[in-house]
Amino acid sequence: MxxxxxxxxxxxxxxxxxxxxxxxxxxxxxxxxxxxxxxxxxxxxxxxxxxxxxxxxxxxxxxxxxxxxxxxxxxxxxxxxxxxxxxxxxxxxxxxxxxxxxxxxxxxxxxxxxxxxESLRGSGQGLSHVLGVTLGTGMASAWVSEGRLHGGSGGLAGEIGHIAFTDIPYVCGCGMRGCLETVVSASGVARQARDGLSSGWVGLLADRFPPEQREELTSKDVWQAYQDGDAFAGQVFQRTAYWLSRVLVPSVALLSPDVIIVGGGVASAGEVFFEPLRAYVAESLHPLYRERLMIVPPSLGxxxxxxxxxxxxxxxxxx
Amino acid sequence: MxxxxxxxxxxxxxxxxxxxxxxxxxxxxxxxxxxxxxxxxxxxxxxxxxxxxxxxxxxxxxxxxxxxxxxxxxxxxxxxxxxxxxxxxxxxxxxxxxxxxxxxxxxxxxxxxxxxxESLRGSGQGLSHVLGVTLGTGMASAWVSEGRLHGGSGGLAGEIGHIAFTDIPYVCGCGMRGCLETVVSASGVARQARDGLSSGWVGLLADRFPPEQREELTSKDVWQAYQDGDAFAGQVFQRTAYWLSRVLVPSVALLSPDVIIVGGGVASAGEVFFEPLRAYVAESLHPLYRERLMIVPPSLGxxxxxxxxxxxxxxxxxx
CATH class of the missing domain: 3.30.420.40 (ATPase, nucleotide binding domain)
Known part of the structure; x- marks a missing residue:
């Protein structure tokens, strides 16, 4: 040692x-x-x-x-x-x-x-099956089961940000269209907000970001607007939670994790994000999973x- | 020994x-x-x-x-x-x-x-990361990675048939509405065919199963009609492949299996099922996965x- x-x-x-x-x-x-x-x-x-x-x-x-x-x-x-x-x-x-x-x-x-x-010393400590997701600039996952970090074929496990959905219209940095990461990530949150403003949202975000400044808008600005009372900003986090649930639901049925730890900039928004996320995941799963599964933020910062x-x-x- | x-x-x-x-x-x-x-x-x-x-x-x-x-x-x-x-x-x-x-x-x-x-002696022999799915009366999965069979929290891993989708209208035997198993399983194939006939499909299946006999229709009848040239019957297998791809795509990004082995009655339909399945999975994933992943039937009968x-x-x- x-x-x-x-x-x-x-x-x-x-x-x-x-x-x-x-x-x-x-x-x-x-x-x-x-x-x-x-x-x-x-x-x-x-x-x-x-x-x-x-x-x-x-x-x-x-x-x-x-x-x-x-x-x-x-x-x-x-x-x-x-x-x-x-x-x-x-x-x-x-x-x-x-x-x-x-x-x-x-x-x-x-x-x-x-x-x-996180699986060893953080929110997964003492648990056997830990799925982790980070929502930062991009989006990715990792799976730790009984202390073993899973790599998968070619070390490619975890690129859940690059699952394409036909109802996501954006082109991703990876070259594909419709990648989950284009909406579920810090840049995805900002993109959703910009799109909302373009479609005519009114309120704090609209006041703070007139059309010529919208490119500067970040996920932190969306969170700040939510904190200050902007309802549309809250909707962005709910929508992000919905999109994330579309990959978490099959993951839970496939692997039955004890806990899903969701971290990164988006997750630091807190309950405005986690509460709808837990609800969306629960409503698409058998009650046996709902009773066991925890969905929590990381604890080691x-x-x-x-x-x-x-x-x-x-x-x-x-x- | x-x-x-x-x-x-x-x-x-x-x-x-x-x-x-x-x-x-x-x-x-x-x-x-x-x-x-x-x-x-x-x-x-x-x-x-x-x-x-x-x-x-x-x-x-x-x-x-x-x-x-x-x-x-x-x-x-x-x-x-x-x-x-x-x-x-x-x-x-x-x-x-x-x-x-x-x-x-x-x-x-x-x-x-x-x-x-199958992972030890069949289609997964010699491969490290094997995802298996069976489509029989019901639908379930199992995950074997580096020789270890995964059980998950409470032994609940693998109930992928009981993921609810809002665009599946059927009530499942488990009590939930919209479970994948209600369309992706032998009984799901029969149900899709019965629904198609009710909506006015014509051809061999319609001739063989007049309205009063439709409850007796099974997935084998759908397959037989396809073999005999019924285009609608082929569509049922393509549609089933599409639905299955909706859970396989996130599974691949999450775990990067070397192979997905799909067995059970539905899978014995062969290429009319596997060919669209491979295409649907490929089109929603990053090319790096597509190049590696195999999707095959079992080999041990x-x-x-x-x-x-x-x-x-x-x-x-x-x-």
């Missing part, structure tokens, strides 16, 4: 956390993501690890494993990483970082690491991914 | 199979299901085991485990079995059969055992459940 570090790499910020061998978080370090080149990004990750150890006055020799979660696709056969919002294209991140740090390293998708962390990647690395790399 | 027996209990017939310690099927025995009482049914299962051993001239002392698959719900905590079409209500089947045979016994849901058998339950018992009970 030994100390481990978990790193959550985002398109904007990087957070790293140092954990002791019992999985307790000892300290964190945060920085703006360097995106100039893969070498500089990897150097930054190594530096953050060094800083953390120094701050906690722990020798690098006691560091046993490092786990990285990042918003990208990791080829499960080759280990090569491709991330659209980072300077990484078919990049052997784990191997390169291992050489820089002289410590074994795992690299996995950030949503998988967030859900893994920005640390979910740190716990997840540190524990994942420890489980995979420390014997 | 030692010999094992797998038993597939249906509402009409029971089939039992004797396997050697390498999992080779040595012989089978078949009988009509006795439904008078649980004691007589359990006695019948014990007799079938005795017959099999005798036929193969194998001493009962060499029998190491018996696995039973049956169409019912098995409480994963108590082991009690409830099956609507069998004389079993909160019945400790495994424990009672163990006493009759003096051999350890597992009892599991028949669909789970069929899919487990009526023996899937025998292989499944025998292997399941061996894995759970033989050390």
């Amino acid at each position: 030994g100390y481990r570090i978990g790193i959550d790499v985002g398109g904007t910020n990087i957070v790293a956390g140092l954990f002791d061998e019992d999985g307790n978080l000892l300290g964190k370090s945060k920085a703006s993501t360097i995106k100039t080149s893969s070498a500089e990004l990897l150097g930054q990750l190594a530096s953050l690890c060094g800083e953390l150890l120094e701050e906690q006055q722990i020798s690098g020799r006691l560091l046993a494993a490092v786990g990285v979660g990042l918003p990208g696709f990791i080829n499960s056969e080759t280990g090569l990483v491709t991330a659209a919002n980072l300077p990484l294209q078919d990049n052997p991140v784990a191997e390169r970082l291992r050489r820089l740090l002289d410590v074994p390293v795992t690299v996995e998708n950030d949503v998988k690491m967030i859900v893994y962390g 920005e640390d979910s991914g740190l716990y997840g990647s540190a524990e994942y690395a420890a489980k995979r790399l420390i014997v | 030692g010999y094992r027996i797998g038993i597939d209990v249906g509402g009409t017939n029971i089939v039992a199979g004797l396997f050697d310690e390498d999992g080779n099927l040595l012989g089978k025995s078949k009988a009509s299901t006795i439904k008078t009482s649980s004691a007589e049914l359990l006695g019948q299962l014990a007799s079938l085991c005795g017959e099999l051993l005798e036929e193969q001239q194998i001493s009962g002392r060499l029998l190491a485990a018996v696995g039973v698959g049956l169409p019912g719900f098995i409480n994963s905590e108590t082991g009690l079995v409830t099956a609507a079409n069998l004389p079993l209500q909160d019945n400790p089947v495994a424990e009672r059969l163990r006493r009759l045979l003096d051999v350890p016994v597992t009892v599991e849901n028949d669909v789970k055992m069929i899919v487990y058998g 009526e023996d899937s459940g025998l292989y499944g339950s025998a292997e399941y018992a061996a894995k759970r009970l033989i050390v």
Whole structure:
């Protein structure tokens, strides 16, 4: 055993956390993501690890494993990483970082690491079957059953944002039309609100965003308008919950999770989103599922991914 | 190690199979299901085991485990079995059969055992992530990943027939309205055909089933009419494929199976069903999934459940 570090790499910020061998978080370090080149990004990750150890006055020799979660696709056969919002294209991140740090390293998708962390230490703690969904810039899921993170064929499990529905009219960044992510995500919430304003909604959102400023509208603005009493803004979250339920309902019947943890920017809207979500899911399922299933937000905040990647690395790399 | 027996209990017939310690099927025995009482049914299962051993001239002392698959719900905590079409209500089947045979016994849901058998020895052999669906009188699924059969919270995973859709008008036997099973199952196929005839379809099916005989129409009649050239009959299978795709699409994005094995009476219709099914699933998924995923019929015929339950018992009970 030994100390481990978990790193959550985002398109904007990087957070790293140092954990002791019992999985307790000892300290964190945060920085703006360097995106100039893969070498500089990897150097930054190594530096953050060094800083953390120094701050906690722990020798690098006691560091046993490092786990990285990042918003990208990791080829499960080759280990090569491709991330659209980072300077990484078919990049052997784990191997390169291992050489820089002289410590074994795992690299996995950030949503998988967030859900893994929540399953072990967050809203899924003590439960056997955990489905996690994050609604941020995009939308994705991860499935942890009896402590095992599921990868699926080709490591492709979890891309539930790219299910196409014929009644969703928008073209997705992935090239398909009608992807769930175009409505169920932070950008999807903003898009729904912009569409509503174009169709003639009146109220706070309309006053705050005249036509020429609508492109700047974000999901946070929709939430703020709801908080301030705009009924249309509330409807956007209800509609988003409805859309999400269309993928959660079959997932529940298929897998019978103990809990579905829904996180990310949209989910932080709280009960205006969760209450209709629970109702939509319940009304399409057999009562036996409804009685068991919990649908809740995450409980570790920005640390979910740190716990997840540190524990994942420890489980995979420390014997 | 030692010999094992797998038993597939249906509402009409029971089939039992004797396997050697390498999992080779040595012989089978078949009988009509006795439904008078649980004691007589359990006695019948014990007799079938005795017959099999005798036929193969194998001493009962060499029998190491018996696995039973049956169409019912098995409480994963108590082991009690409830099956609507069998004389079993909160019945400790495994424990009672163990006493009759003096051999350890597992009892599991028949669909789970069929899919487990197909994953090990049938269309899923050699593949890591296998989703199985059976479309018989009802509709259910099972998920086998890296050799592990998934039960889910409360053992409730797999009841995908009881997902309610607002655009399905029928009331299900479970009490809900709009369950997928009311259209995607053998009885669902017959129901779709009856509805079509009521709405004025002409052709072979209409000639063969005048209004006063429509209640007798079965999925086999629909298939026969299609074979004989009735275009409307073909449409019923296409429509069934469309409905099934609505639950398979999210399942693929969630889990990324290597293969989806679709069995049961409806699936035996063949390509008139599988070809549109593959097309409907493909058109709603990202190309990365389409390239990997296979959607195929089972390959072990009526023996899937025998292989499944025998292997399941061996894995759970033989050390």
